[in-house]
Amino acid sequence: MSDCLFCKMIGDQIPCEKVFENKDVLGFKDIYPQAKEHYLFISKAHSINVNEADGKNIAEVFSAIKEFTTSNGLEKDGFRVVTNLGVNGCQSVFHTHFHLLGGEKLGSFGS
Numbered sequence: 001m002s003d004c005l006f007c008k009m010i011g012d013q014i015p016c017e018k019v020f021e022n023k024d025v026l027g028f029k030d031i032y033p034q035a036k037e038h039y040l041f042i043s044k045a046h047s048i049n050v051n052e053a054d055g056k057n058i059a060e061v062f063s064a065i066k067e068f069t070t071s072n073g074l075e076k077d078g079f080r081v082v083t084n085l086g087v088n089g090c091q092s093v094f095h096t097h098f099h100l101l102g103g104e105k106l107g108s109f110g111s
Contacts, residue, residue, distance in 0.1 A: 006042050006095035024057070025064035027100075036103030037074065041065050046095055049085050053096040065100055074102045 008014040020027030030038040041061050047053035069075045079102030084091040
């Protein structure tokens with residue numbers, strides 16, 4: 001999609017600090033990190049959000065996250081994977097993406 005920020009990153013029109021890439025998935029550092037380690041993982045196939053994404057593309061992203069976290073030792077102490085959906089979910093880039101947060105103890109939900 002020509003006006004999509006993440007599609008432009010995939011096409012190397014906009015630079016990003018890549019941490020992972022294969023034929024289906026791109027992983028890069030978040031420019032506004034919310035944890036010691038904060039990365040975004042996206043499918044190279046454009047979709048607006050997880051409700052519109054192909055299940056195969058989502059599986060490819062999670063496979064890439066597994067490969068990345070295992071090879072970088074993040075699975076040892078744990079990490080969080082989050083996606084934001086729509087305006088109320090604070091989605092700011094409308095290309096399906098997952099935030100990978102780790103490297104430190106993260107806050108708990110509702111406890």
